[in-house]
Structure formats: structure tokens, C-alpha cells
Amino acid sequence: MLRLQNVESGYGESRVLRGVNLEVLPGQVTCLMGRNGVGKTTLMKTLMGLLRTRAGSVHWNGRELASLEPAKRAKAGIGYVPQGREIFPQLTVKENLLLGLEMSMSGVRTFPEDVLEMFPVLASMYGRQGGDLSGGQQQQLAFARALASRPGLLLLDEPTEGIQPSIVEDIRRVILKLKAQGTISILLVEQSIDFVRSAADYIYVMDKGVMTLQGTPHDLDMSQFEYHLSV
Numbered sequence: 001m002l003r004l005q006n007v008e009s010g011y012g013e014s015r016v017l018r019g020v021n022l023e024v025l026p027g028q029v030t031c032l033m034g035r036n037g038v039g040k041t042t043l044m045k046t047l048m049g050l051l052r053t054r055a056g057s058v059h060w061n062g063r064e065l066a067s068l069e070p071a072k073r074a075k076a077g078i079g080y081v082p083q084g085r086e087i088f089p090q091l092t093v094k095e096n097l098l099l100g101l102e103m104s105m106s107g108v109r110t111f112p113e114d115v116l117e118m119f120p121v122l123a124s125m126y127g128r129q130g131g132d133l134s135g136g137q138q139q140q141l142a143f144a145r146a147l148a149s150r151p152g153l154l155l156l157d158e159p160t161e162g163i164q165p166s167i168v169e170d171i172r173r174v175i176l177k178l179k180a181q182g183t184i185s186i187l188l189v190e191q192s193i194d195f196v197r198s199a200a201d202y203i204y205v206m207d208k209g210v211m212t213l214q215g216t217p218h219d220l221d222m223s224q225f226e227y228h229l230s231v
């Protein structure tokens, strides 16, 4: 389980996260929503250790992560798919995927079949360069690469942003499959209310560096969402 208590972080003089409290329960999909610029990506980077936790605690499976460097957090089982699908365009799909295994503690060096099966398009483009893939396919590649390291917690920062509807649907299917398997916890930044309502076990809405609304999709109604996402 992931538990953040009163987490603060930011850039230089500016404090972006102003006391974030958040929990991600085992095997659940927890969605993080909020208007542009409220601090969602800052929270993901802080969780991954790319930004320093200035105050508060980040507990993951009983361990305090707040002062650990990013590589140690990855070894502790945290996977991260940043916004903008950072794949290697000059490397083949296969080589990109194999890089995901570098972080794996299993010692396995063959890309896991079960992950590849979730993304049939990648299997069909295995020998092509990453740069030949469409934006949506690159997003799937980044997602698959993160899954290959068998994370206990996966941080997904707007995986559906700017992607064609059919691939958004593919990504939704993978998230629902992972949720059904129940072996991985997911923290998902997502702007689409429909997507979130269909995938989330629990939802947080953030504004100006704090959580302003939270609950299960059943607890929250559309008018609450719309109010908190628009003010």
C-alpha cells in the first residue's frame, strides 16, 4: 500500500504540493484528476524521487521512500510511465521492451509473454524502430516496458492524452485487465471523467497542490466532479 501524508514539494522557490494526503490500496486503480497546472505531474515526479519531498512522508509497503533516489524506488517496485511517452526512437520495439527488464529483480532477460499479449500491436511491430510507431503505439510501448519490470505500483501520467479513440480503448482494456488480476496497484492521472468512472476504484481531485475531493466512483456524482474540475 502507498500512503502519502502531508507531502510538500515544488521547484526552486515555488511550493506546488502543499500537503498532499493520498492512499493507493493494493490491487486497486486510483485516479488523480484536476485542471492543468494544479500539481498532478509534480506529484508523480515527487513519488518517483525526481523531485525532492520537502516535507511529509511517502510510505510504500511499510517503507519510507521520501529520501530515496529514483533508482532505489524503482528497485522497491515502483514503475513510472511519464507524460509524453519517453521511448527510444532509434531502438527497435524489442530493444525498448528489453530495457524494461533492466529494472527487474527477477533476472529474467526474455520479455514476458503475458505483457506482450496485452499489446498485440507491439508484437506485430517487434523489429521496427520506436520512432516508426504512432503516438498511441509509443504510449503502449512505454506502458508495456514499465510492466515488464513487474512493478508493485505503476504510476501512469495521462496515458491517453492526445491519442486516437481506438488506442484509448486498448489502454483502458489493459488497465481493466490489470485491475482484474489484482497484482499491481495503479495511480493514474487522467482527464476524462468517463474513462475514470469506468476504471477507478477510488478517485482524487486535486487543486492548487491539495486534494479537494475524493471518493469511489459510486460516492461521487457528476455535478461534484464538474464543479471541482472547473472552479
Ligand code: ADP
Pocket (backbone or CB within 6 Å): 011, 014, 016, 034, 035, 036, 037, 038, 039, 040, 041, 042, 043
Ligand atoms: P499538472 O500536472 O496538474 O498539469 P504540474 O505538476 O505540471 O501540473 O505543474 C504544477 C505547477 O508547477 C504549475 O504552476 C507549473 O507551471 C509548475 N511547474 C511545472 N514544472 C515546472 C518546472 N520544471 N519548473 C518550475 N515550475 C514548474
